[in-house]
Amino acid sequence: MEQFIAFVKKEFYHVLRDRRTLFILFGMPLAQILIFGFALTNEVKNARIAVFDQAKDEASQQLISRITASGYFEIQEDVMDNSLMEDAFKSGKIKLAIIFPRHFENDLFHQHHAQIQVIADASDPNTATTLTSYISSIIQDYQAELAGGAAVMPYQIIPEIRMLYNPQLKGAPNFVPGVMALVLMLVSVMMTAISIVREKETGTMEVLLVSPFKPTWVILSKAVPYLILSLVNVLTILLMSVYVLDLPIAGSWVLLLAESTLFIITCLTLGIFISIKTKSQQVAMLISLMGMLLPTIMFSGFMFPIENMPLPLQLISNVVPAKWFYIIIKSIMIKGLGFEGIWKETLILIMITLFFFLLSLRSFKIRLE
Known part of the structure; x- marks a missing residue:
């Protein structure tokens, strides 16, 4: 038994003296837990997007505020028209663009429905699908707030979704x-x-x-x-x-x-x-x-x-x-x-x-x- 304990001690000494072995035993598990558990996630956060607000009315500003407050998006203020938006998509500066048409609030409260154009970079179909889903959920929440708990939505905002570069969302x-x-x-x-x-x-x-x-x-x-x-x-x-x-x-x-x-x-x-x-x-x-x-x-x-x-x-x-x-x-x-x-x-x-x-x-x- 004493010989066995002596061999165990000897092996411990070998392990403790070898820095590479210690790194594999303790460093690698810690690094993997931190990287895979904390840093690497398929959840999309802080995605760079552009907002082209042609209406500039109270309803569009409220919806933009909700989008900003969600924490999922980071609005690029220097992309404010169609030409800059196209260049931003090509360079990868933005992942998604939202365009509010003129008379957005008027259409919503007088005609009871309004449209918003949502353009996504579908060269990465998973990210594009996730971002458009986030936008759709924010719009639905805003509609529910306007409805005030009514069973039937009196106001409808219809997002017109367009996928750039990969409209079929192929992998x-x-x-x-x-x-x-x-x-x-x-x-x-x-x-x-x-x-x-x-x-x-x-x-x-x-x-x-x-x-x-x-x-x-x-x-x-x-x-x-x-x-x-x-x-x-x-x-x-x-x-x-x-x-x-x-x-x-x-x-x-x-x-x-x-x-x-x-x-x-x-x-x-x-x-x-x-x-x-x-x-x-x-x-x-x-x-x-x-x-x-x-x-x-x-x-x-x-x-x-x-x-x-x-x-x-x-x-x-x-x-x-x-x-x-x-x-x-x-x-x-x-x-x-x-x-x-x-x-x-x-x-x-x-x-x-x-x-x-x-x-x-x-x-x-x-x-x-």
Whole structure:
């Protein structure tokens, strides 16, 4: 029994001395509880919307006040006419727009019915459906207050709902860009991450280091095959989207392929950096799999709205390349935007790529330890 207790103590000492084990035992559960239980939710809050009030009467102002007080919406004051509204939808500045017609109050109290136009960005059908449901509920509550408890509603406000970019509310416009970002991130990073480590483990890295190849060419030679294979993946996904899922590409094919190539290169540089910093294929694969899978799912906007997250997590999402690629792909495929609509996101991907490429060059050691 004493020997058994001694072995238990010994194992405790090993665990307590290993910081990585302690992190897995205590850090990971706490992080997952905080992220999944608090930060990540499908509930839509603080959604940016525009209100175009052509009536400017007491009834429209009361309804706008109710919308603002609900806590679900954040009204963008600088989007106040149709032309600005269209640009705001294309740039992703707003998710929904509400238009009050002229004589709204007069129609409501004299003709006993009035209309409100509700326009939603349905490139994300789940968010669009949720937001329009919120608006409809607020309108119904306002009608009930006007009715004063009467069984029959004396005044009716009819929301005329219009879904932009995806009127049928298909899931593919949201699903395909997210899958593209996820697949390319995992494949490009994971396969590249084990490339240099494999050379270290098999001993062939010594041959490469004594060859006349410069470190730059060694790194690039590891990336080119996976760049070509990832481009084949992109073409396969796009062709299946068009001919199997019946999802037409609204924008330029050339621009779409060019942006996909940029994202693949970003992922490759990240994978090479992981490969240089790790010493075994198992560690490289684990870091690339867990380190890329969870951030891509959680912080790209594919599954969870980023604007719902606390500010620190919103800031963290800015360093996740998949977030910017997801915005780019949706803008080109669904909204049909050109380069002028995605140049900021493109510049951010270029900066991330250069950062990891230069960091990889600096970290690459020409001598084996």
